Amino acid sequence: MAKQFDRKVVLITGASSGIGEATARLVAEQGALPVLAARRIDRLEAIAKELGGALAVQADVSDPEQVHHLVETTTEHYGRVDVLINNAGQGLHLPLEQVTLEDLVAITELNFYAPLVAMQAVVPIMRERGGGAIVNVSSGSSRMVLPGVGAYAATKAALNMLSLVAREEFAPDGIVVSLVYPSVTATEFHDKLRAGAMGAGGGGLTPHSSRYVAKTIVRAVLTGEAEVVIPHGPERPEEMEVPGSQI
Numbered sequence: 534m535a536k537q538f539d540r541k542v543v544l545i546t547g548a549s550s551g552i553g554e555a556t557a558r559l560v561a562e563q564g565a566l567p568v569l570a571a572r573r574i575d576r577l578e579a580i581a582k583e584l585g586g587a588l589a590v591q592a593d594v595s596d597p598e599q600v601h602h603l604v605e606t607t608t609e610h611y612g613r614v615d616v617l618i619n620n621a622g623q624g625l626h627l628p629l630e631q632v633t634l635e636d637l638v639a640i641t642e643l644n645f646y647a648p649l650v651a652m653q654a655v656v657p658i659m660r661e662r663g664g665g666a667i668v669n670v671s672s673g674s675s676r677m678v679l680p681g682v683g684a685y686a687a688t689k690a691a692l693n694m695l696s697l698v699a700r701e702e703f704a705p706d707g708i709v710v711s712l713v714y715p716s717v718t719a720t721e722f723h724d725k726l727r728a729g730a731m732g733a734g735g736g737g738l739t740p741h742s743s744r745y746v747a748k749t750i751v752r753a754v755l756t757g758e759a760e761v762v763i764p765h766g767p768e769r770p771e772e773m774e775v776p777g778s779q780i
């Protein structure tokens with residue numbers, strides 16, 4: 534039986550750790566040609582080597598020029614982008630009174646602007662080839678009222694609306710946009726917050742594994758569902774099953 538992602542070019546931002554890395558590994562197992570993007574090129578190159586020579590591209594996706602360069606490098610190499618996973622992101626876990634505009638701007642550029650710029654860069658390429666899939670990685674925190682996480686959750690809530698509108702706008706071109714909402718996941722995320730600390734926003738929840746979340750992302754690509762919400766732990770592997778899938 535053919536693998537699910539047979540030679541599909543899957544561009545993943547934030548592929549140097551956590552959910553993005555796990556997604557890259559999972560799609561590679563399924564025959565994809567992953568393109569790994571993040572700032573830490575040494576980590577990307579090590580993962581790419583393990584995956585048998587995936588394309589690793591250093592990019593700070595907060596910078597629109599670097600996003601365009603990333604997509605150009607991908608198309609120069611493979612001639613297309615079949616799937617875009619907008620996964621790179623960072624938290625800002627402080628009470629609103631303590632949030633600085635500088636920090637809010639920084640995470641807005643990363644969590645909200647970057648996925649838009651990446652979609653704008655890949656959509657003409659996907660349209661020309663008759664379609665594609667885009668998954669935007671949001672957060673369960675954007676679907677609830679969590680004191681201490683408001684600034685981060687607001688960037689993800691903005692991404693949600695952008696993504697739902699993008700789904701409608703790109704549908705006529707055969708481009709399917711989905712949203713995945715992870716719950717607390719065991720990654721570097723909580724050690725790499727822009728500011729603040731893990732507290733009310735997830736403290737005490739059982740973290741999911743990044744592979745579990747990666748399976749949800751893969752499921753979203755395969756089913757084209759508009760939104761996939763990952764419930765709080767413990768993991769429920771049966772919820773990630775895709776009919777006819779080997780994943």
Ligand SMILES: NC(=O)c1ccc[n+]([C@@H]2O[C@H](COP(=O)([O-])OP(=O)(O)OC[C@H]3O[C@@H](n4cnc5c(N)ncnc54)[C@H](OP(=O)(O)O)[C@@H]3O)[C@@H](O)[C@H]2O)c1
Nearest residue numbers: 547549550551552571572573593594622717718720721722
């Ligand atoms: N972990 C959780 O509990 C959780 C819950 C809900 C949603 N999420 C979301 O899941 C996504 C993945 O996070 P994670 O949990 O896997 O965290 P992670 O392990 O910290 O991974 C974040 C990734 O984003 C990359 N990144 C950060 N800033 C970047 C930039 N300016 N340009 C390019 N890449 C950048 C990082 O790579 P470099 O540092 O090498 O650039 C890294 O690969 C994020 O969007 C996050 O908001 C996470």
